[in-house]
Amino acid sequence: MASSIKTRSARLFRSSAGIRKRAHDAKPRQSTLERAQQQMIRFTRSKANHSDAMVKSSDPATEPNSSLDDDSESHPPAGLGLLDLPQELREMVYAHFPGVAVIPINQDPATFLQPAISKTSRLIREEALNVFYSRKRFFLDLRGWKSSAYPSTWTPRRIFNEWVKAIGTSNATRIKHLGFFSHNFTANIQISTQKPPTLILKFRTLSHSKEVAEGIGAAYNFAIAARRAEQGLRLLLDKIEPQLDKNGGINVADMKKICRAIELIQPFLCTRPSLGWAGTTIPRDDMRMEDWPCAKPHVRNCGECGYLHMKSL
Numbered sequence: 654m655a656s657s658i659k660t661r662s663a664r665l666f667r668s669s670a671g672i673r674k675r676a677h678d679a680k681p682r683q684s685t686l687e688r689a690q691q692q693m694i695r696f697t698r699s700k701a702n703h704s705d706a707m708v709k710s711s712d713p714a715t716e717p718n719s720s721l722d723d724d725s726e727s728h729p730p731a732g733l734g735l736l737d738l739p740q741e742l743r744e745m746v747y748a749h750f751p752g753v754a755v756i757p758i759n760q761d762p763a764t765f766l767q768p769a770i771s772k773t774s775r776l777i778r779e780e781a782l783n784v785f786y787s788r789k790r791f792f793l794d795l796r797g798w799k800s801s802a803y804p805s806t807w808t809p810r811r812i813f814n815e816w817v818k819a820i821g822t823s824n825a826t827r828i829k830h831l832g833f834f835s836h837n838f839t840a841n842i843q844i845s846t847q848k849p850p851t852l853i854l855k856f857r858t859l860s861h862s863k864e865v866a867e868g869i870g871a872a873y874n875f876a877i878a879a880r881r882a883e884q885g886l887r888l889l890l891d892k893i894e895p896q897l898d899k900n901g902g903i904n905v906a907d908m909k910k911i912c913r914a915i916e917l918i919q920p921f922l923c924t925r926p927s928l929g930w931a932g933t934t935i936p937r938d939d940m941r942m943e944d945w946p947c948a949k950p951h952v953r954n955c956g957e958c959g960y961l962h963m964k965s966l
């Protein structure tokens with residue numbers, strides 16, 4: 654049972670049905686430009702021989718929700734298609750799918766699938782996926798909430814890893830924005846487009862002036878813990894950065910390492926009392942993450958860090 658759910662989730666990451674539903678939901682807010690762009694896409698898709706077969710094979714149950722095919726209003730002039738537009742304009746069209754800039758990975762995978770337009774031809778697929786993965790901001794909520802579409806035992810990191818595996822290295826290297834947030838911190842990582850690329854870290858804390866370690870004394874507080882956590886993450890990114898140019902961007906293995914590191918930070922910044930604080934005290938600024946103390950006693954007992962509420966689903 655679990656493996657069939659897993660296979661289904663992996664397949665859903667690449668399906669097109671959800672995007673089509675989203676396009677339908679967003680229709681009342683469409684501008685004239687967006688409507689014109691959608692008409693252009695409809696026209697192009699109607700000319701693509703195998704387009705319909707590929708899209709319909711994704712999930713027939715969602716067909717009634719489609720707004721891309723059920724509207725037989727006026728079409729652009731005959732002979733004019735998406736590929737007749739300059740690439741810059743085509744990219745403007747791609748950027749509208751899906752119509753959101755930030756994509757939460759914990760949501761039902763049907764809400765952040767590769768756009769249906771990427772199924773029309775090889776060239777359009779390359780261009781559309783390039784825009785999709787490089788311009789959207791993908792982020793993971795580490796607080797434990799997740800869509801019921803995922804198996805109940807999947808932690809946020811497991812969801813992230815399955816998603817990265819499903820999109821593959823070629824798409825992973827296109828990604829330019831990765832974000833993570835927990836109860837009291839956010840970590841945003843931008844992969845710059847300069848040569849050679851760099852990893853820009855924006856680490857923010859959402860809580861302050863709270864003791865992290867009972868018995869450690871006032872000298873060790875949340876601000877110090879946050880600074881050391883950020884420093885640990887920066888040291889990891891510094892190790893990944895020199896490989897970016899050679900690999901063509903950030904790869905699957907690096908993305909998994911980053912997610913693991915950020916999940917590791919979480920208990921060290923947790924502000925719940927009496928749950929093994931001493932084990933979540935980072936003694937020095939310059940410590941590598943692999944040398945940090947063991948936070949397991951805290952994680953085992955803390956619902957925020959251990960996703961305990963997920964196990965009861």
Ligand SMILES: [Zn+2]
Nearest residue numbers: 923955957958
């Ligand atoms: Zn905790």
